[in-house]
Amino acid sequence: xxxxxxxxxxxxxxxxxxxxxxxxxxxxxxxxxxxxxxxxxxxxxxxxxxxxxxxxxxxxxxxxxxxxxxxxxxxxxxxxxxxx
Amino acid sequence: xxxxxxxxxxxxxxxxxxxxxxxxxxxxxxxxxxxxxxxxxxxxxxxxxxxxxxxxxxxxxxxxxxxxxxxxxxxxxxxxxxxxxxxxxxxxxxxxxxxxxxxxxxxxxxxxxxxxxxxxxxxxxxxxxxxxxxxxxxxxxxxxxxxxxxxxxxxxxxxxxxxxxxxxxxxxxxxxxxxxxxxxxxxxxxxxxxxxxxxxxxxxxxxxxxxxxxxxxxxxxxxxxxxxxxxxxxxxxxxxxxxxxxxxxxxxxxxxxxxxxxxxxxxxxxxxxxxxxxxxxxxxxxxxxxxxxxxxxxxxxxxxxxxxxxxxxxxxxxxxxxxxxxxxxxxxxxxxxxxxxxxxxxxxxxxxxxxxxxxxxxxxxxxxxxxxxxxxxxxxxxxxxxxxxxxxxxx
Amino acid sequence: xxxxxxxxxxxxxxxxxxxxxxxxxxxxxxxxxxxxxxxxxxxxxxxxxxxxxxxxxxxxxxxxxxxxxxxxxxxxxxxxxxxxxxxxxxxxxxxxxxxxxxxxxxxxxxxxxxxxxxxxxxxxxxxxxxxxxxxxxxxxxxxxxxxxxxxxxxxxxxxxxxxxxxxxxxxxxxxxxxxxxxxxxxxxxxxxxx
Numbered sequence: 001x002x003x004x005x006x007x008x009x010x011x012x013x014x015x016x017x018x019x020x021x022x023x024x025x026x027x028x029x030x031x032x033x034x035x036x037x038x039x040x041x042x043x044x045x046x047x048x049x050x051x052x053x054x055x056x057x058x059x060x061x062x063x064x065x066x067x068x069x070x071x072x073x074x075x076x077x078x079x080x081x082x083x084x
Numbered sequence: 085x086x087x088x089x090x091x092x093x094x095x096x097x098x099x100x101x102x103x104x105x106x107x108x109x110x111x112x113x114x115x116x117x118x119x120x121x122x123x124x125x126x127x128x129x130x131x132x133x134x135x136x137x138x139x140x141x142x143x144x145x146x147x148x149x150x151x152x153x154x155x156x157x158x159x160x161x162x163x164x165x166x167x168x169x170x171x172x173x174x175x176x177x178x179x180x181x182x183x184x185x186x187x188x189x190x191x192x193x194x195x196x197x198x199x200x201x202x203x204x205x206x207x208x209x210x211x212x213x214x215x216x217x218x219x220x221x222x223x224x225x226x227x228x229x230x231x232x233x234x235x236x237x238x239x240x241x242x243x244x245x246x247x248x249x250x251x252x253x254x255x256x257x258x259x260x261x262x263x264x265x266x267x268x269x270x271x272x273x274x275x276x277x278x279x280x281x282x283x284x285x286x287x288x289x290x291x292x293x294x295x296x297x298x299x300x301x302x303x304x305x306x307x308x309x310x311x312x313x314x315x316x317x318x319x320x321x322x323x324x325x326x327x328x329x330x331x332x333x334x335x336x337x338x339x340x341x342x343x344x345x346x347x348x349x350x351x352x353x354x355x356x357x358x359x360x361x362x363x364x365x366x367x368x369x370x371x372x373x374x375x376x377x378x379x380x381x382x383x384x385x386x387x388x389x390x391x392x393x394x395x396x397x398x399x400x401x402x403x404x405x406x407x408x409x410x411x412x413x414x415x416x417x418x419x420x421x422x423x424x425x426x427x428x429x430x431x432x433x434x435x436x437x438x439x440x441x442x443x444x445x446x447x448x449x450x451x452x453x454x455x456x457x458x459x460x461x462x463x464x465x466x467x468x469x470x471x472x473x474x475x476x477x478x479x
Numbered sequence: 480x481x482x483x484x485x486x487x488x489x490x491x492x493x494x495x496x497x498x499x500x501x502x503x504x505x506x507x508x509x510x511x512x513x514x515x516x517x518x519x520x521x522x523x524x525x526x527x528x529x530x531x532x533x534x535x536x537x538x539x540x541x542x543x544x545x546x547x548x549x550x551x552x553x554x555x556x557x558x559x560x561x562x563x564x565x566x567x568x569x570x571x572x573x574x575x576x577x578x579x580x581x582x583x584x585x586x587x588x589x590x591x592x593x594x595x596x597x598x599x600x601x602x603x604x605x606x607x608x609x610x611x612x613x614x615x616x617x618x619x620x621x622x623x624x625x626x627x628x629x630x631x632x633x634x635x636x637x638x639x640x641x642x643x644x645x646x647x648x649x650x651x652x653x654x655x656x657x658x659x660x661x662x663x664x665x666x667x668x669x670x671x672x673x
Contacts, residue, residue, distance in 0.1 A: 005436070007519045014522075015529040018501075022494050022533060026540075029628070030490030034482075036626045237667035247667075257667035263595045401667075402659035446596065 095315045104215040107222040110183040118291045120194040131296040137280030138373040140361040153275040158198040161278045164205040165236035167243030168343045173301035178212035182219035188284025207235035240399035245278040261446035304329040307380035323355035337381040342372030345452030347459035385464040390422035396453040407450040410441035425473030484548040491541035500636035502530040507643040570619025577612035
């Protein structure tokens with residue numbers, strides 16, 4: 001039972017460490033996912049493009065490459081790559 | 085219905101040393117077994133009778149929760165295990181007034197339309213078992229047919245309601261964690277009323293007189309001239325009970341109220357306390373099953389506590405890690421302080437571990453032990469801090 | 480901006496997979512009572528619990544970003560009703576089921592005192608359904624299935640859980656309470672009185 005006290009502190013340290021690592025991973029993996037399969041507006045359903053195109057006045061920085069990379073999978077992909 | 089000529093006390097009648105009171109004498113003294121129906125439940129509820137097994141739970145409430153079960157389904161479990169080592173009241177009752185207990189059981193069974201009765205008697209309590217067996221032989225066939233008897237293993241937790249039920253159902257007297265509680269699904273899955281033998285004895289008198297006796301049985305042990313069981317009226321103080329037990333053999337350092345799951349109180353303060361569960365609760369104390377132990381000033385408190393903790397740790401049913409290992413660690417720490425003298429590490433860790441163990445077991449055992457230890461740490465503060473290594477525990 | 484939601488959904492999904500797999504592995508190791516001088520048993524269970532809670536957090540993020548994202552056309556209903564999405568109905572539905580199983584598992588663990596040990600264990604065993612459903616959902620919804628990074632991550636997670644499972648099946652579950660418990664049970668056996 002004596003080891004418990006030391007281990008309790010260790011548990012908290014480990015938990016905090018993992019939580020931070022998870023957050024970091026979230027950022028990294030989201031970025032990697034953006035890099036590998038960036039979004040586009042073209043292959044999403046027409047309703048989607050219609051709803052976003054009209055109200056937007058500012059160009060989206062992410063909209064620079066409009067090549068439909070997502071269509072490589074061949075099936076409709078839920079894409080949020082609308083211009084906003 | 086009330087007869088003021090009769091002495092409605094549990095231990096009234098023939099001298100306790102002369103053995104069990106037979107059926108004939110019992111009936112001559114108190115009258116025949118009254119007829120019981122649902123109205124007995126109201127009588128019990130109205131009397132304010134509370135359980136004598138340690139929890140002090142209103143008996144009427146317990147009965148009402150069983151009464152809602154389908155007719156003919158309930159089981160009455162008569163708890164005569166008396167797992168608390170220093171308690172002797174249940175044994176005394178079964179050995180000297182078995183028909184009071186049996187009356188109570190049969191009355192309860194009738195009022196609650198129970199289908200059977202289980203007698204749960206401590207395996208080492210041979211005199212009690214013999215007495216109850218003989219008493220049963222004197223009863224009617226119809227009554228006898230309802231009853232099964234089981235030996236309660238001589239372990240501290242085997243006297244718990246769930247352990248008793250588990251023994252009958254599964255053959256092993258290990259406490260189980262709720263749910264389901266015995267009154268929901270107990271013996272053979274039936275709604276089971278677990279009632280202490282003393283409580284049932286009170287029912288037997290209540291059914292005849294129409295009112296509660298207002299008395300209770302306590303066991304006074306330790307530094308008194310005549311340790312043993314006493315029947316005391318409500319409002320009797322511990323000091324008065326000690327006088328009834330022949331007075332102290334020497335001045336006491338403290339009193340343990342409620343047995344091994346009870347609390348330590350300074351002797352002076354304890355003597356003035358009323359032996360009434362409700363009054364004690366107001367002080368944060370519990371009467372438990374009524375064991376009141378006087379610790380003489382000449383005995384070492386730390387060593388006594390260490391011995392009791394060693395016992396309680398050994399009585400863990402080893403179903404939960406925190407209880408088994410936690411109580412063992414606490415007992416070891418106590419033992420080290422008792423044998424080798426105070427050391428700040430053990431003292432500090434004991435307080436931490438006690439707080440951690442509490443509530444982490446599946447049953448009440450670790451909690452009871454921890455509360456006992458915590459009250460000891462509080463009451464004997466100086467002794468814990470200054471315990472010298474030379475004092476040896478008696479075996 | 481919306482595209483960030485999409486990336487976050489995928490990223491959070493991946494992190495969830497990793498955390499969930501880690502939690503499952505620790506859960507298996509808990510049963511095995513793995514421990515050493517520097518690593519007491521309750522570290523494993525404690526970490527298991529904390530990881531499980533973290534998993535729920537990232538899972539919630541994953542679900543919320545997916546639903547809120549205007550381009551996925553996933554209503555809140557798809558988060559709770561399996562197979563109600565137009566998109567990848569089957570694979571997403573499996574994810575919904577996994578999500579709900581995990582909710583139940585964590586919820587019952589939090590109220591274990593109220594529901595009793597038996598009920599808790601029964602629900603907890605559903606982890607062995609929830610985890611593979613989560614993995615299959617991740618592979619089936621398709622966006623990143625064949626991306627090297629996600630595929631590799633999935634392989635590692637599956638490998639870790641598989642290894643832990645094999646270890647458990649082989650090593651059995653040494654319980655330091657087994658001996659004392661058996662001793663106690665032997666001492667409290669029933670003997671019916673004659």
